Amino acid sequence: MYQSPRGTQDILPEDAAVWRYVEQRAAEQARRFGYGEIRTPTFEDVGLFLRGVGSGTDIVDKEIYRFQDKGGSELALRPEATASVMRAYLERGLASRPQPVKLYSLINLFRYDRPQAGRYREFRQFNVEAIGEEDPLSDAEVIAILWRFLEELGLRGLDVLLNSIGDKVCRPGFIQALVEYYRPRVDEICADCRRRLETNPLRLLDCKNARCQPIADGAPKTIDHLCADCAAHFDRLRGYLQAIKLPYTITPRLVRGLDYYTRTVFEVVPPIVGGQSTIGGGGRYDGLAEEIGGKPTPGVGFAAGLDRIIMNLREQGCPLPASEVPDAFFACLGDDAKHCAVMLADRLRREGMAAVVGMGDRSLKARFRQAEASGAPWTIILGENELREQAAQVKNGLTGEQARVPFPDLVLHVTGALPSEAPTT
Ligand code: AMP
Numbered sequence: 540m541y542q543s544p545r546g547t548q549d550i551l552p553e554d555a556a557v558w559r560y561v562e563q564r565a566a567e568q569a570r571r572f573g574y575g576e577i578r579t580p581t582f583e584d585v586g587l588f589l590r591g592v593g594s595g596t597d598i599v600d601k602e603i604y605r606f607q608d609k610g611g612s613e614l615a616l617r618p619e620a621t622a623s624v625m626r627a628y629l630e631r632g633l634a635s636r637p638q639p640v641k642l643y644s645l646i647n648l649f650r651y652d653r654p655q656a657g658r659y660r661e662f663r664q665f666n667v668e669a670i671g672e673e674d675p676l677s678d679a680e681v682i683a684i685l686w687r688f689l690e691e692l693g694l695r696g697l698d699v700l701l702n703s704i705g706d707k708v709c710r711p712g713f714i715q716a717l718v719e720y721y722r723p724r725v726d727e728i729c730a731d732c733r734r735r736l737e738t739n740p741l742r743l744l745d746c747k748n749a750r751c752q753p754i755a756d757g758a759p760k761t762i763d764h765l766c767a768d769c770a771a772h773f774d775r776l777r778g779y780l781q782a783i784k785l786p787y788t789i790t791p792r793l794v795r796g797l798d799y800y801t802r803t804v805f806e807v808v809p810p811i812v813g814g815q816s817t818i819g820g821g822g823r824y825d826g827l828a829e830e831i832g833g834k835p836t837p838g839v840g841f842a843a844g845l846d847r848i849i850m851n852l853r854e855q856g857c858p859l860p861a862s863e864v865p866d867a868f869f870a871c872l873g874d875d876a877k878h879c880a881v882m883l884a885d886r887l888r889r890e891g892m893a894a895v896v897g898m899g900d901r902s903l904k905a906r907f908r909q910a911e912a913s914g915a916p917w918t919i920i921l922g923e924n925e926l927r928e929q930a931a932q933v934k935n936g937l938t939g940e941q942a943r944v945p946f947p948d949l950v951l952h953v954t955g956a957l958p959s960e961a962p963t964t
């Protein structure tokens with residue numbers, strides 16, 4: 540017996556209904572803001588991720604699914620979306636379209652992560668990018684898409700954490716201040732932080748180690764070191780968020796550790812903050828296009844984990860769609876009746892209804908059990924008598940009402956347009 544690979548899931552029909560609902564809400568929210576769907580390949584040249592996500596990150600150093608195909612190409616299953624979308628933007632000449640180019644995708648991603656609740660090796664994201672625009676309105680817009688999407692799903696108690704990490708003009712000054720603050724405290728910080736102090740000081744701020752917390756809390760703040768342009772960008776972004784009453788919390792320790800991230804960073808967290816808690820996050824990546832060989836191109840976006848959103852929807856008891864049931868179930872006795880049911884079911888389906896014909900040779904009692912298990916509100920009973928009279932016994936499982944319905948009236952009857960004939964006993 541084979542088992543699914545560790546960290547993967549089978550989404551069964553009852554769950555798929557929930558997934559489809561959440562994905563449709565995501566697509567609908569993107570549509571309202573004028574974002575179009577993009578679908579990029581599941582695998583890419585591994586170099587795209589080495590550059591576009593960055594070596595030095597866990598995603599690339601530890602978690603990437605990397606392989607060589609039979610032609611010798613070095614490929615990787617996508618561990619995130621933005622690098623692929625930016626590649627497509629550059630490769631497909633989207634820079635010549637009106638800017639920004641607004642794109643969303645609903646995709647599966649792969650990371651060799653340690654599986655646990657809300658953490659998988661194959662997972663799914665709603666990803667949104669606005670490429671080609673520096674205007675802070677594009678930052679506000681992507682945050683608003685994420686917020687409205689989660690709000691309309693019914694999630695409560697969420698918080699938008701917001702920060703600005705500056706750009707290549709002001710960040711070097713901030714890093715210097717940060718290093719000067721940490722140097723005298725080097726004996727008090729964890730080993731990881733001692734390494735970060737040398738390799739990637741910005742990441743000192745998002746250390747999760749308990750002993751580093753008071754030190755990181757007291758560290759200099761990026762927003763106190765912004766240059767005039769970055770400060771203006773941040774002020775205007777906040778103004779747009781306030782205009783639509785979108786609540787946020789300025790979070791000085793929220794950072795992204797790679798050089799191509801600039802200015803805005805944000806995260807959405809649910810009420811109970813824990814290790815796996817982040818529902819989605821994003822930010823501005825004005826340096827990414829150059830990093831992967833393109834012309835300087837600003838961009839901003841986010842990725843929201845659908846697995847975690849669905850987990851939170853369930854935990855909070857938010858309304859979710861029930862699994863789908865057919866409209867009608869044909870319970871037939873004998874092969875002639877089944878033959879007739881095939882034709883009648885075809886008629887219902889062509890009118891858009893979901894009709895199921897009971898299979899196998901079964902007693903009437905077993906047929907009724909089948910009908911009940913199907914969940915269909917209508918059971919259509921066909922046996923010898925019904926064939927002779929060219930009329931079915933039609934039972935409405937919701938009202939318990941049963942009627943004799945001539946075959947030509949069946950469609951109208953089950954769509955509720957025709958009053959039933961006198962109930963039969
Ligand atoms: P990231 O691309 O790392 O910024 O992640 C964006 C979002 O994707 C996170 O906030 C999570 O909701 C989700 N996510 C990231 N990694 C995983 C994973 N291994 N399993 C499930 N969801 C994930």
